[in-house]
Amino acid sequence: MGVEGIGASVVRKEDKRFITGKGRYVDDVKLPGMTYAHFIRSPHAHAKVKGIDASAALKLPGVVAVLNGKQIVDDKVGNLICGWAITSKDGSPMKMGAWPAMAPETVRFVGQAVAVVIAESKNLARDAAEAVVVDYEELPAVANVTEAIKAGAPQLHPEAPGNQIYDWVIGDENAVNDAFSKAANVVKLDVTNNRLAPNPMEPRSAVADYNEAEEHFTLYTTSQNPHVARLVLSAFYNIAPEHKLRVIAPDVGGGFGSKIYIYPEEMVALWASKKVGRPVKWTGDRTEAFLTDAHGRDHVTHAEMAFDANNKILGFRVKTYANFGAYMSLFSSAVPTYLYATLLSGQYDVPAIHAEVIAVYTNTTPVDAYRGAGRPEASYLIERMMETAARQLKVDPAALRKTNFITQFPHQTPVIMAYDIGDFNASLDAAMKAIDYAGFAGRKAQAKAQGKLRGIGVSCYIEACGIAPSKAVGSLGAGVGLWESAEVRVNPVGTIEVLTGSHSHGQGHETVFAQLISDRLGIPISQVSIVHGDTDKVQFGMGTYGSRSAAVGLTAILKAVEKVESKAKKIAAHALEASEADIVIENGEFKVTGTDKAIALPMVALAAYTAHNLPDGMEPGLKESAFYDPSNFTFPAGAYICELEVDPGTGKTSFVNFVAADDFGRLINPMIVEGQVHGGLAQGIGQALLEHAVYDANGQPITASFMDYTMPRADDLPSFKLSHTTTLCPGNPLGIKGCGEAGAIGASAAVINAITDAIGKNNLEMPATPDRVWRTIHAA
Amino acid sequence: MYQTTYHRASSVDEAAALFAKGSEAKYLSGGQTLLPVMKQRLASPSDVIDLAKIKELIGIDASGDTLTIKAATPHYDVATSDAAKKAIPAVAYLASLIGDPAVRYRGTIGGSLANNDPAADYPAATLALGATIKTNKRSIAADDYFKGLFATALEDGEIITAVSFPVPVKAGYAKFPHPASRFALTGVFVAQTKAGDVRVAVTGASQSGVMRVAAIEAALKANWAASAIDSVSIPSSGLLSDLHGSADYRANLIKVMAQRAVTAAG
Incomplete structure (x- = not known):
């Protein structure tokens, strides 16, 4: 390990800009002609939208447009999706209710948007929003999972009778029953896992910019995974084909999972920017964060564990009700199934486990992955x-x-x-x-x-x-692969840019990823830049969540830098008239082992780009990319x-x-x-x-x-x-x-x-x- | 925030005159309540008249048997004032518990008392010590000042100029903070006055705002000791009940915090 290599507690490169207020967040983006969006949100947990009267609002100063849920449906913007298919124990697919980006007919949680005002300033948009009259017909609501599954409970979605999304099982029920029949002791426990609001320091924000001449959108957004956002916005929400949609997630002030998902507000901003022909900015306030950022947890569980006479575990039986809120968020279905029940063995040798998970709709903010x-x-x-x-x-x-x-x-x-x-x-x-x-x-x-x-x-x-690995998660219902990509570019003067599909929103990737390069090539981290968060710069990537960026993202970088090293060694060997096998990399130099013959990285890079004297048949340049798909989960x-x-x-x-x-x-x-x-x-x-x-x-x-x-x-x-x-x-x-x-x-x-x-x-x-x-x- | 007109008054008289001219004017002191409410569009004053820079409203004076804190004095100044710490250490201590440093640098005693939030700290000290609230028009005894949730004896446009606390024989404050807001979930101020009275005021607990607790006062008058409160029973009727503190929990806290305040008072 060098002083800045693997294992070194290097001070974070990014902190100077954050500490001195020089970070560039989405809300810092200001575009010429930009307008401001303010959403009109339901004050009711469950209601029919009988009518929206924007006539008074449209007469107010600075109002550009008032758009509603009927229009977004009429324009064929897709409903929000859930990207992981779960099958119930009876073989039926999960029962997903429709979630339009703004509610055209029915609102199902407090804070759900029914309309948006676009105006010349945020304050004018707020003023106008107060003049929009929404006629609601209140419906009975249910917030709690235990109440929602009762007969006669208010029903949220016609697609999901009894408010049940799925009833999923894992493990061997018979083996567990056998274990309990042999048990010397059985321990029973009821627990509630409390619902949490994620509250990253930076609220969500989006700036959407439609270029009519190019039929091209740019979206600046608070995302943990801008490529996934582009994929979903393009493939499912019909915003634009991928090559006509650039998603940029610049500095992002924390996510904890809540910024994985593509939310209605980003979709509406994009759609609205085309509607009004001007850039549209929306930045949520803290109240909106509480009301609309996907919440976490919210389980009610009964569990029983069987022990033998020597206090060895024989079996574990679990039944969990998971509150999903009013709609299925992007990865919600996977959280209480493949991310929960598959870990029920803990650190213990448990011969038999059976878990049943029942996912339930309630009139609350949607629930999805939150740290853990x-x-x-x-x-x-x-x-x-x-x-x-x-x-x-x-x-x-x-x-x-x-x-x-x-x-x-x-x-x-x-x-x-x-x-x-x-x-x-x-x-x-x-x-x-x-x-x-x-x-x-x-x-x-x-x-x-x-x-x-x-x-x-x-x-x-x-x-x-x-x-x-991607193949395994695909077989379990995941709608995406879970690999990561990287590109390592050595510039002609020997400085390095690393393009990664991971996204840093506080984790310190700009330092940590540079440390790997420093370790491998023996150069200071100051000569390495990490590029992320822009679909126009980075080819593709799955983003950052699930503690994956070092284990998966950094390994992809390693694979790419290994390719760079291999090519650089060939160039160095050619220049030094040595065998490639004898070249070692030390302190930024390519050396012939056991001799004082060496060539510095910048000279190798320059040779690669001048291409005056490369080995026969070698392409010019020194830039390599890699995709890395792990063979298994990791188990911290x-x-x-x-x-x-x-x-x-x-x-x-x-x-x-x-x-x-x-x-x-x-x-x-x-x-x-x-x-x-x-x-x-x-x-x-x-x-x-x-x-x-x-x-x-x-x-x-x-x-x-x-x-x-x-x-x-x-x-x-x-x-x-x-x-x-x-x-x-x-x-x-x-x-x-x-x-x-x-x-x-x-x-x-x-x-x-x-x-x-x-x-x-x-x-x-x-x-x-x-x-x-x-x-x-x-x-x- | 809605449009408003901001005025920085340089004297109490000027502030009162500006207030009289405004259609729906509001005084601004530390802004710890008014500004958040305005940002949420829950208040829309036509005019905001800033009192916080009026020199005659800032300062702490301890002389004889009285500690006088002028109305626009921020909590930080009170918490760190040698004069306050010497005269009535429990008041300086109370000020040190309000909010966080940012709040204490801005928030003022006059603002706190004029707002009379049912979970604010200063009302407990003011009522327990039998302080006098001085305004640009008159002096109001603490016993006549607090009129329930966010309600006071102040007339429209009246400005608090100072609060005078009689120096007690002993006084102590114990606060159990609301976990989220850090206001008082229950705060109890106990005082033994030079006239031989015992006065106990509770904030944060009652549906009617700051209140005295006769049963604890009687117990302490008979025996100034934490243990004297052991046998006092506090009914939960009329107490606030919410996510962070049920009425019977607050009833318990009144007793426990009163005991701790007595111990702190010595």
Whole structure:
């Protein structure tokens, strides 16, 4: 490793521009003649749109147009799609209700757009929106999954009777029934996984620009995957053929999954820019983010685990109801199925698993992948179950886990996943040592003497990242491949541009990806630029989500740079009159091994581009590309232990210590990994203690601002103690597993296990607000 | 935000005159409530009259038995004021708990009391200490000032100029913050006055805004000790109930926070 190569904690190249306010986000884009969009949104959770009267609004100053859902349907803009087909246990396909970009007839959640005002300024558009009269006929609404599946519940979509989208199963039901019939003990648990609002710092934004002469659109948008956006806008929404649509995702201020999807507002901006013949900008405010960014989680689950007399797990039975909200978002169907139920073996040797997942429509904001996406729900369920089992079986929770850990790899679980490698004992041991697990009983007694309830909670998570290979996900219903592409361009003077299909919206790709080039070619990262986020620059790519960009995106770059090296070595060997096999790359030079003969990278590059003296038959230039499709998922895993105190008078939780021992495989930039873990833990702890997107019985959101929705703040969080126990991923040449979601996946169970340990009562739902904890302590 | 006309007043008299001229004028102090409400288009004042730069409205003075905080003094100044910390440390402490640093640099005591948010901190200190609210027209006793949620004894156009707190024998404040907004989910200010009274005021908990709690006052008058509140029963009727705090939880917090305030008061 060089000072800027793999394994070096290099300071992030991109931070200077972010910290000094020089980032260029979508809302910074200003085009000549640009107009501004403001959406008119339903105040009702469920209603018929009887009429929209824009006549007064159209007379107001600065109003360019008022467009509605009927017009977008008449113009044959496609309905929003869900890109992963799930088949119910009876063999029927999932039942998807139509989702037009603006509602022509029926609104099904508060915040759904029915019309848009286009005006000369945002404020004029808002003024005009207030003058648009929408005549609604209110319909009964249902917000909660348990109510929505009842007979007689309000029905959302004619396509989905009983509000049921699918009833999907995985695993061997008979084997599980056998296991339970032999069980010495059965442990039962009901858990709710609370709905979350993603809240990236930057709200969504779109600037659409139609060039009539070229019949060409440009869309600047807050996207985690601009190529996927172009593909979907082109192939399904009929906006324009791909070569007539350029999608640019410039600096993007956080996504956490919520910016994977192509939302109605982007579609409307594109369509409207052609309608009015001028560029259209829409930037959402925080309220719109709460109302329309896809939410996360929202499961209700009953689970049972069977144990033998030696406390070995025999079987696991799970039934989950997943609240999808009012429409099926782009990848919603995959989240509680292939991203959730396939992880239900956790870190444990579970011989038999059967899970049933019922997806349900409600009159709420659509739900889709949010940091972790299905895996936090799985990990939370398993780790709450293990803790509950330890209490019921009266064994130490860490010991129960160790009794059941998978120790031989590769390991085929009963739910598709084949774990390639790991060392679960190593990470749990490291975490137990870091928190002095053995000394906890003494600390608990001390705290009790001071009137505090102290608890400790363990969470051993595993996740599947770098979703792949494409052939496998295709067979499971995915509508896209999940490979990644890269191009490495060596310029004639030896500087390098790396074009990647991954997209950085806070992850630090501009630094991390350059570190690989630095490592391979021995040049400083300052000579490397990372180009991403523009469909006109990068050929294609699948974007960034699911902790995939290092394991998949960076490996694609490695494949491309290997090709560059191979060609460069041929050029160097030719110039140095040596054998290609004798050329080594050191410190930016191509050397003949064992000699002092060398040629620097810029000279090799120049030779490639002047083409005056290349080996016979060699094409000029030094630019290579690669597509990389992994052979398997990667399986980051680890152990988190949380120690905390509960104030019995107020129910308030205070952290004493929080330790993490993660196995992410090889780390490229440990400092950035540390930041990823901190952020993930903050979101996991946020889910456990603070965050909850809540609707009343009529589908009115009651947490649509930061006055009511509790975002984690620095003083809500402990100072984390991180460590790593590493097994290199055998599935990719760099041995990378991914680190982006682990904290959000593993943290919440550690917190709830610790609180329930502290208060001596096992039933406690997230978020464990002081009121809830106090009530649980004092419940009969 | 709707169109409005902004005025920066240089004196209280000028501010009052501007107010009288406006059709639907609003005074702006720290802007911590008015500006967000205007941004959400929930308020559309014709004129906004900024009081925050009026020199005669800024400053802290402790003399004799009184701590006087002028109305446009920001919370940060109160929290860090040596005079306030010496005269009534519980008031300086209370100011240090309001919002976050950005709020404390802008928000003012006059703005807080004029707005009378039912979960604001200052009303608790004002009522418990029996402070006097001074305006450009008169002096109003705290007991006569608070009139329920966002309602006060202020007349249209009347400007708070200062708040005078009598220095107590002992005082303490304990706040349980709302997890999201960091307003008081329940905050309790306890004071033992030089006249021998005990006054206890609670913010954040009641459907009627800041309130005194006679049962706790009586218990503390008999015995100034946290344990004296053990046997007090706080009914949950009339208390706020929402996602972050049910009425019975708030009833519990009134008791627990009162005990902690007594302990803090010493």
